[in-house]
Amino acid sequence: MTPIKIIITDDHSMVREGLKQLLELEGDIQVIGEANDGFECLKLINELKPDVVLLDINMPNCNGLEVLEILKKENRKEKILILTIHNEVEYLLKAVEIGISGYVLKDSESAVLKKAIFSVNNGETFIQPSLTPLLNQKLYQNNLSIDDETDLLTKRELEVLKLLAEGLFNKEIAYKLSISEKTVKNHVSNIFKKISVSDRTQAAVYAIKNNIVELS
Incomplete structure (x- = not known):
């Protein structure tokens, strides 16, 4: 198995x-670079092309959210995992709005x-389980507007989207709906486009904004 290449920032x-x-204890993850601020992180990403970037929020020069915005504007393919002390939902919401792959507390x-x-x-997507209810509640309180694209989704796509929003992985969704994992991936791809x-x-x-998944 090829180890996952990561940069720690x-x-x-x-x-x-x-x-x-x-x-690196078990050999399935390889740290290929370390950065002490946002600018160095961006430089190492361009040079080393990691699979995953561990990114702190509080950093000098260019903080984690600023780095995230830059990477999203460049449409980079690296997966960004925020690793932070901040358990306030406002930080998580901002990171989600910009676009993250994961958010974990230190x-x-x-x-x-x-x-x-x-x-x-x-x-x-991996969001710290303890933060998910807070995120859902914050989105609900914000009373965000309903989007028209919901009508474009098929019944099956709505089922997949609901389970995706509840945090299930593709394999778990496939088991839940008695379909293949490949079919789930196709549904997810179609949902993203629609x-x-x-x-x-x-x-x-x-899904939360449009009441496809209920608050727990």
Whole structure:
């Protein structure tokens, strides 16, 4: 199995060193670069072309959200996983609006971080489970407008979108709906096109905005 290539971006060298040792223990993840600020992160991404970028929010020169905005404008293919101390829903909401692959808190267990890395590398979205209800509630409170594209989705696509927004992976959706994983991937691709989103996080936000998935 080819290890997942990642870049760690954090302005604390001890944090980077600890993460590197932790993530490389089993040989399935390889840290190919470390950056101590946003500018260095952007430089290393261009040079090393990682699979996944671990990105802190609080950094000098160019913070994590600014880096995220730059990468999204450039339409980069690297998966961006925010790793932060911020558990305030406003930070998560901003990151989701810009477009992230995942959001994990620094006090999470190592197993959660590794699951997040593997999930985003596989094209899934991973949001810290404890933050999902807060995100849903915030979106509900914002009373965001309903989008017309919902009428374009088939009944099956609505079912897939609902399960996607509830955090299920493609394999789990396939099992739940008794269809193949390949069929799920095709549905997800069609959904993205119809509702004009580029990733699973944005699709989940769309589902919440349009009451396709209920608040828990």
